[in-house]
Amino acid sequence: MSFRITSFRSILLTLFLFLVTGCSVNPKQPVSLGSPPSESKNFSYIVQKGDTLFSIAQKFSVKLAILQYENNLSDPNQLAIGMRLIIPNLTTSISPHRMSTSESFIWPIATLDISSTFGARNNRHKGIDLRAPRGTEIYAAADGRVHFVGKQKGYGKVVILEHPHQLRTLYAHNDRNLVHSGQKVKRGAAIGTVGDSGNATGYHLHFELIQAGKRLNPLHYIKPHQFVGAL
Ligand SMILES: [Zn+2]
Known part of the structure; x- marks a missing residue:
């Protein structure tokens, strides 16, 4: 009996999920090639001679701990020339030099x-x-x-x-x-x-x-x- 209830519940859940996702996804929606990637797109940076994790964090104005976390670098000495680092959530400021939005x-x-x-x-x-x-x-x-x-x-x-x-x-x-x-x-x-x-x-x-x-x-x-x- 308990098995039956469980399976009935799972069927209901599956149906519910199907309905929910079925509503939110429109397969006929055209794909726009011109649409920009999401704002959370990260930079990557290739480590150069003389770089330290600290200097890279400073260059991109990101917190050292976040840089370490995103790149799974528990030890900053793991850094090697040519290594590709993820630079997370680079925040930029536009407009101090009178660049209006239309001219961005x-x-x-x-x-x-x-x-x-x-x-x-x-x-x-x-x-x-x-x-x-x-x-x-x-x-x-x-x-x-x-x-x-x-x-x-x-x-x-x-x-x-x-x-x-x-x-x-x-x-x-x-x-x-x-x-x-x-x-x-x-x-x-x-x-x-x-x-x-x-x-x-x-x-x-x-x-x-x-x-x-x-x-x-x-x-x-x-x-x-x-x-x-x-x-
Ligand atoms: Zn250059």
């Missing part, structure tokens, strides 16, 4: 692999490096005009876009540049592809955000989930 910048590439941060290499690194396979499309971070396209020493093949409020974005080490000088581009437009031209070790996008000649840390202004397309 998007992440310029469909990768979250940061191989070098702003200020790395004794503060000589004035951008961020985003590792991606050769040929990966690079997107215009905002609407603008092509200020420069061509080769520059160190940068290799580079595109510089001009935006309102004296803002510029720079995309370097490209394999191919897909725009011409003076061209107007829309946010999200493909402007080049990832390469290793110029002074680059490995395929990556070197991205800079510049305001009136001053290099800003892109991570303070651009949220990682604000890129076009899906990973």
Whole structure:
């Protein structure tokens, strides 16, 4: 008797679950390829020579304990060069430099692999490096005009876009540049592809955000989930 009651209950429960999930899922709903990933998307960071867990936590403004927990690193000495770390819940602040919502910048590439941060290499690194396979499309971070396209020493093949409020974005080490000088581009437009031209070790996008000649840390202004397309 008790078995019968239990099985009856489980049937009821199954039915209930089926009804609940059946209501919430609409299989005919079209999948939007343009929808951004969830806000909880985490960065990953590739450990460089000279990094410590503490310095990485500082770089990304995350608590050391959370960094350890997310990466299952009970001992900070387990850190090794080339290791990929999860950077949890990177909080960013947009707008201090009069960037209105309509002008907000998007992440310029469909990768979250940061191989070098702003200020790395004794503060000589004035951008961020985003590792991606050769040929990966690079997107215009905002609407603008092509200020420069061509080769520059160190940068290799580079595109510089001009935006309102004296803002510029720079995309370097490209394999191919897909725009011409003076061209107007829309946010999200493909402007080049990832390469290793110029002074680059490995395929990556070197991205800079510049305001009136001053290099800003892109991570303070651009949220990682604000890129076009899906990973
Ligand atoms: Zn770089």
